[in-house]
Amino acid sequence: MRHFTISLGAASVALLLALTGCAGATGGSEAAPSAAAWTIPDSDPTATIQVIGILDPVKEGMNAVLAAFEKDHPTIKVEYEYVAFNDLNSVLDSRMANKDGNPDVFWADQPRTAALATRGFAADITSQFGPFKDKWDPAPYASSSYQGKLYGVPIANSTQLLFYNKDLLDKAGVAYPSADPASRTTWEQLTTDAKSVVAKGAANGLLFGQFDRYYQLEPLSGSLGGSAGATGDDNLTPDITSDAWVKAMTWYGSIFADGVSPRGVTAEQTDSLFLAGKAAYEVQGPWLLPNLAKSDIKWGVAAQPMFAGGKAETPTGSWSLALSPYSDAKEAAAIFMRWMSIDGGGGYTLNRPDPELPATPEAKKVYFARDLFASEEGKKAASIIDFESSNTAVPRLSTVGYVEFEDVLGRAYSDIRNGTEAKTALETATTELKTAWAQYGK
Amino acid sequence: MRSRARFHTGNRIGGTSWVATVSAVLLSLLFIIPAFWMMINSLRPTVDIFESLWPLSPRVIIPTSLGVENYLTLFGGPFGRAFLVSMAVCLLTVMIGLVLSVAAAYALAVLRFPGRNAIFAAVVISFMVPFEAIAIPLSQLFNDWGLTNTFMGLVLPGVCNGLAIFNLRQHFLSVPTSYREAATVDGASELRVLWSVFVPVSGPAISNSALLIFLGQWSSYLWPLIAVSSPSLQVAPLALAKAFTEHSADYGATFAGAMALAIVPATLMLILQRFFGRLAIGSGEK
Amino acid sequence: MQSRRMPDERLAVGLGASRAGANRARRRPSRQRRREALWAAIFLAPALAAILALRLAPAAEALVTSLYRGFPGGLRPQVFVGLGNYQTLFLSQAYWETIARTIVFNLVINPLQIAMALLLAVVMTRKIPARSIWRVLVFIPATIPIVGSSIAWGIALQPQGPVNAILSALGGSVQPFFTSPQQSMASIILVASWVGIGYWMIFLISGIDAIPEELFEAAKLDKAGPIRTFFHVTIPLLKRPLLFVLVADTVANFVLFVPIQVLTGGGPESSTTMQMFNAYRTTFGHSSKNMGAAEVVILSLIMLAFVAIQFRLLREDSPRGSK
Known part of the structure; x- marks a missing residue:
C-alpha cells in the first residue's frame, strides 16, 4: 500500500514532467492581424458570416431580425449562434483563442469595450464606422469607444x-x-x-x-x-x-x-x-x-x-456588435453590423417583435410609436424613457x-x-x- | 470450483425488517420531497411558483392549475432536438467508455506486468484533474485535430473515465482467483476469461460504471459549450440554460427541463437494477 | 489463491496486495509473464491513449501555462515567470483562507456523505418491501442536473421561501441560509449532500450485495447484533467499494463549484469561496488563465495528498474472496 502511495506521487511527477516537455510553451506567439485598411464595399459580397449573440432566435425574435437582413442582403448568409448570456464570456475566450474567424461578429457588452479592445478580441473599426458618429445618440457611441477609437457599433440603449x-x-x-x-x-x-x-x-x-x-x-x-x-x-x-x-x-x-x-x-x-x-x-x-x-x-x-x-x-448602455480581428469576411460582417445598427435607424430594433430602446434618434421615433406605449401608463413610460436617456443617463x-x-x-x-x-x-x-x-x- | 449458489435478494437473516422498512420510507421521503416540489413547479407557470412561496399554504405543492405547457414549450423549441443529441452522445459514450474501462480495469486488477502501479496512478490522476482546468487547452487540441463541431468531438472527452476504471478494478479485485485459474487451465485466453468469467459476475459493477459514464456525459455543460458552435449539435443542458436570459428567467421551463433530464438516468438506474442487480459474484458461479 | 494474482514482491504494490500472499509467491515461467504483459498492453492501450490525449496532455499544458504570465484573454504573448504566479497566490491572505476553507469543507462533507450513504445502503439492502423503489427515490436527486437543483434550492431556502414558511408555521424563526456567512457553508453542504448521498449509496449497495451471505449467517449464529455485524462483517468486507466511494466523493467535492456559483457566488463575505470556484472565476470570469491554472495545480496537489492518505487508510490487511 505504501508503495502505491509512493507510486501515486512519483507517477504524477514523472507523467507531468514528461508531458510538460511535449506540451511546450503555447499561445500568444502569433501577432494579432494588423488592422490593414479596408472599407465597407458598396455592393454586397457573397459570404457567410458567423455571429454570436445572446438572444433567443424564437422567443426573443432574432430569427425575424435575421430574416429581414437576408432579405435586404441576399448574398450574405448569417450563421447565428445563440449563447446564454451567462456563458458569453467563456465562449468568447475559447473561440478567440482559436483565431480562426469564428465568430466574425459578436455581442459586446458596452462597458467591456476597453477590455475587449485591449485583449485583442474587438477590432478597431474607427475608419469604417467613425463617419457614422452622428447617427447614434452620444452616450452609446461613447460607450463603444476606448481611447478615441471605435470598437463596436451600438445596437441598443437602456434606461430605468x-x-x-x-x-x-x-x-x-x-x-x-x-x-x-x-x-x-x-x-x-x-x-x-x-x-x-x-x-x-x-x-x-x-x-x-x-x-x-x-x-x-x-x-x-x-x-x-x-x-x-x-x-x-x-x-x-x-x-x-x-x-x-x-x-x-x-x-x-x-x-x-x-x-x-x-x-x-x-x-x-x-x-x-x-x-x-x-x-x-x-x-x-x-x-x-x-x-x-x-x-x-x-x-x-x-x-x-x-x-x-x-x-x-x-x-444607460446596452449592447454593441464587435468585429473579430480574425474575421475572414470583414466586408460582409461590416455590412451586417451597419444594417443592424444604422440603416434606417438600426435593423435590429426595427425588426425585433419586442424591441429594446434604440441607440439612434431615428429608430426611437419608430420605437415610441409602438402599441406598447399607446396606453395611459405607456405614454408616461415613453416620455420618461425619452427624458432619462437624453438627460440623466450616466x-x-x-x-x-x-x-x-x-x-x-x-x-x-x-x-x-x-x-x-x-x-x-x-x-x-x-x-x-x-x-x-x-x-x-x- | 466450488458451487455456492446464493441469490442476493437481500434476504439477510430472517423476514421483512420493519425497522428497516420504516427507515427506508422516511429517508426516501427526505430525498424525494424537494424533487417532488421541483416537479410540481415544472407543471405551473413561473409567476405561480413565486406566488406560492410565502406564506405557507397548500398552494406550495398544490398548483392552482396543472398543465404541461412548460414541457410543450420546451420540447417545441430546440430542447427537443438537443435532448435526442444528448441521448445519442451518451449512448455512444457509454458503449465506448465501458469497453475501454472494463479492459483496462481487468488488466489493472488481474494481470501482472511491470509498471502496473504507475499506470494505475496515472488513472487516478486522470480523474482528479478538474475538467474545467483542461477544457480550453483540450478545445484547442480538438480544433487542431479537426474535431470541433463534430459528433465525435462531443463523445470523446466522456469515454475517458478514470472513475469507471477505478470502480471496476475494485470489483475485479474481489473476484476469487480460483475462477480465473479454472478457466486458464482449460486454455482460455485472457479475453475469454474476461468475457466469460469476469463480466458475468460483475453486473452491478458494470452497470454502476455505465451510470458513472452516462451521468458524467449527460450533465456535461462546459465542453459542449466551447467545443460546438453548430446549433444542430447542441446538447440538452445547454438548450436548457437558455431559459435564463440577461434580465429574467423562465423558472417553469427550467424545472420542466430539469425533470425531463432527470427521467432518463432515473429510468436507466431502475432498468439496470432490474436486469443486472442479481449478477453478483456468488450467483454467477454455477 | 491470492498468490496467483500477486506473485512477485516487485509487482505486489497494488491496492489488493497482500504481503502474506506475496511472500508465498512463487516465480512463474517467464513465458507466462510475457503473455500476461502482452495482454495487459492490449487491454490498456485504448484507455491509456484516451487518458493521455484527453486528460494528461491538456493537464500538462495547463501546468506549463501556470508558469507564464499573460494579459487576460490570452491572445497577447505571455512571458515566463517560473513560480511567480504561485508566489503571488501564496502571498495573498485571501488565498490561504480559501485553501483552509476548502480543506475544512472537505473534512466535513466527505465523512458526512459517506456515513449517510453507508447508512442508506445498509437499510436498502435489508429485506424490505418495494426495495428498488426506495433506492430510486433516494437516487433521483443525483439524476437532476445540478444547475437545476441548485436553482430550486436557492428558491426553497430564500428568506421568504417554502422552507422558511414551514419553519415559521411550526413556530420556528426564519433562517437566513445562503444569505448569512454563518449558515452559507452549511447550506451548500446540505445541497451537495442531497445530490451526492444517493449517488454514492448505489455503489455501496453493490458492495454489500457482493458480500457472501454465509458471513452474515455466521454472524447471526454468533448472536452478533446488527451493530456488531456492521462493524465486524460489513465494514471490513466493504473496504474496496468504500475506498472507491471515498476517493471519488472527495474528488467530486474538491472540484464542486456549480452550487456555489448559482447560490452564493462565493459569499457572503467570501464564506463559501473555495478553491475550485475561485479557480473557475479566475479562468472563465476574469479570463486570467495563467493564474487560474496555478490555482488548479495547487488544488490538485492538495487533492492528491487527501487521496493518497485515503489509499493508505483503507489498505487491505487481509485478502478475501479466495480460499
Whole structure:
C-alpha cells in the first residue's frame, strides 16, 4: 500500500514532467492581424458570416431580425449562434483563442469595450464606422469607444423606470410616485412608502430589477455625487469608499435590514415576483413593459427616484456588435453590423417583435410609436424613457479592468445586502480591486 | 470450483425488517420531497411558483392549475432536438467508455506486468484533474485535430473515465482467483476469461460504471459549450440554460427541463437494477 | 489463491496486495509473464491513449501555462515567470483562507456523505418491501442536473421561501441560509449532500450485495447484533467499494463549484469561496488563465495528498474472496 502511495506521487511527477516537455510553451506567439485598411464595399459580397449573440432566435425574435437582413442582403448568409448570456464570456475566450474567424461578429457588452479592445478580441473599426458618429445618440457611441477609437457599433440603449403595483399602494393609502422627472420622488420617501405597504401585508416593498449589479446600483452613489467607481488616467484607481458611496450603500443595506426589500432573491427572479403581485415597487428597464402588458397586474410607472438633495442619475448602455480581428469576411460582417445598427435607424430594433430602446434618434421615433406605449401608463413610460436617456443617463465606468471591477463590486453589493457594513464591504472590495488591477499597471 | 449458489435478494437473516422498512420510507421521503416540489413547479407557470412561496399554504405543492405547457414549450423549441443529441452522445459514450474501462480495469486488477502501479496512478490522476482546468487547452487540441463541431468531438472527452476504471478494478479485485485459474487451465485466453468469467459476475459493477459514464456525459455543460458552435449539435443542458436570459428567467421551463433530464438516468438506474442487480459474484458461479 | 494474482514482491504494490500472499509467491515461467504483459498492453492501450490525449496532455499544458504570465484573454504573448504566479497566490491572505476553507469543507462533507450513504445502503439492502423503489427515490436527486437543483434550492431556502414558511408555521424563526456567512457553508453542504448521498449509496449497495451471505449467517449464529455485524462483517468486507466511494466523493467535492456559483457566488463575505470556484472565476470570469491554472495545480496537489492518505487508510490487511 505504501508503495502505491509512493507510486501515486512519483507517477504524477514523472507523467507531468514528461508531458510538460511535449506540451511546450503555447499561445500568444502569433501577432494579432494588423488592422490593414479596408472599407465597407458598396455592393454586397457573397459570404457567410458567423455571429454570436445572446438572444433567443424564437422567443426573443432574432430569427425575424435575421430574416429581414437576408432579405435586404441576399448574398450574405448569417450563421447565428445563440449563447446564454451567462456563458458569453467563456465562449468568447475559447473561440478567440482559436483565431480562426469564428465568430466574425459578436455581442459586446458596452462597458467591456476597453477590455475587449485591449485583449485583442474587438477590432478597431474607427475608419469604417467613425463617419457614422452622428447617427447614434452620444452616450452609446461613447460607450463603444476606448481611447478615441471605435470598437463596436451600438445596437441598443437602456434606461430605468420605477414601476409600481397600484392595488398594493391603494391598499396602504400611499400616493403614486410622480411620472414627471422634474418632480421625481426620493429614495427616502420611497422607503417610507414601501414600509407602509409592507405593513399592510405586501410580501415586498421595493425590488431592484437587478439586485447587486453595478449597472443598477451605480446611480445610487452617483446621485449623492460619487464617482463611477474609479479615478486616475485609466480609471484604475478604485474610488468606492468616498462619503457618497458609503452613504448610498448604507441606505442600500438598510432596505434589506428593515424588511423593505428581500434578501436571497436573484436578478432573474425579481420580475416574476413583481408580476406575481408580491412587490409594491420595482426599478426596472423598459423590457418589463411587454410582460406587464400581458399580466393582470394594475401597474403604474414613475421616474427613477434620487436621493433628497442629490442629483438625478439613471443607468444607460446596452449592447454593441464587435468585429473579430480574425474575421475572414470583414466586408460582409461590416455590412451586417451597419444594417443592424444604422440603416434606417438600426435593423435590429426595427425588426425585433419586442424591441429594446434604440441607440439612434431615428429608430426611437419608430420605437415610441409602438402599441406598447399607446396606453395611459405607456405614454408616461415613453416620455420618461425619452427624458432619462437624453438627460440623466450616466455611462458605466470605462476601464480596461471592467471585468474584475464588475465582479468584485457585485460581491460587495451582495455582502452589503446580506448585512455587512457598507464601509467594511467597500474597503474589502477596494483591496481586492487593487490586487486584481495590479496586472494592468505600468 | 466450488458451487455456492446464493441469490442476493437481500434476504439477510430472517423476514421483512420493519425497522428497516420504516427507515427506508422516511429517508426516501427526505430525498424525494424537494424533487417532488421541483416537479410540481415544472407543471405551473413561473409567476405561480413565486406566488406560492410565502406564506405557507397548500398552494406550495398544490398548483392552482396543472398543465404541461412548460414541457410543450420546451420540447417545441430546440430542447427537443438537443435532448435526442444528448441521448445519442451518451449512448455512444457509454458503449465506448465501458469497453475501454472494463479492459483496462481487468488488466489493472488481474494481470501482472511491470509498471502496473504507475499506470494505475496515472488513472487516478486522470480523474482528479478538474475538467474545467483542461477544457480550453483540450478545445484547442480538438480544433487542431479537426474535431470541433463534430459528433465525435462531443463523445470523446466522456469515454475517458478514470472513475469507471477505478470502480471496476475494485470489483475485479474481489473476484476469487480460483475462477480465473479454472478457466486458464482449460486454455482460455485472457479475453475469454474476461468475457466469460469476469463480466458475468460483475453486473452491478458494470452497470454502476455505465451510470458513472452516462451521468458524467449527460450533465456535461462546459465542453459542449466551447467545443460546438453548430446549433444542430447542441446538447440538452445547454438548450436548457437558455431559459435564463440577461434580465429574467423562465423558472417553469427550467424545472420542466430539469425533470425531463432527470427521467432518463432515473429510468436507466431502475432498468439496470432490474436486469443486472442479481449478477453478483456468488450467483454467477454455477 | 491470492498468490496467483500477486506473485512477485516487485509487482505486489497494488491496492489488493497482500504481503502474506506475496511472500508465498512463487516465480512463474517467464513465458507466462510475457503473455500476461502482452495482454495487459492490449487491454490498456485504448484507455491509456484516451487518458493521455484527453486528460494528461491538456493537464500538462495547463501546468506549463501556470508558469507564464499573460494579459487576460490570452491572445497577447505571455512571458515566463517560473513560480511567480504561485508566489503571488501564496502571498495573498485571501488565498490561504480559501485553501483552509476548502480543506475544512472537505473534512466535513466527505465523512458526512459517506456515513449517510453507508447508512442508506445498509437499510436498502435489508429485506424490505418495494426495495428498488426506495433506492430510486433516494437516487433521483443525483439524476437532476445540478444547475437545476441548485436553482430550486436557492428558491426553497430564500428568506421568504417554502422552507422558511414551514419553519415559521411550526413556530420556528426564519433562517437566513445562503444569505448569512454563518449558515452559507452549511447550506451548500446540505445541497451537495442531497445530490451526492444517493449517488454514492448505489455503489455501496453493490458492495454489500457482493458480500457472501454465509458471513452474515455466521454472524447471526454468533448472536452478533446488527451493530456488531456492521462493524465486524460489513465494514471490513466493504473496504474496496468504500475506498472507491471515498476517493471519488472527495474528488467530486474538491472540484464542486456549480452550487456555489448559482447560490452564493462565493459569499457572503467570501464564506463559501473555495478553491475550485475561485479557480473557475479566475479562468472563465476574469479570463486570467495563467493564474487560474496555478490555482488548479495547487488544488490538485492538495487533492492528491487527501487521496493518497485515503489509499493508505483503507489498505487491505487481509485478502478475501479466495480460499
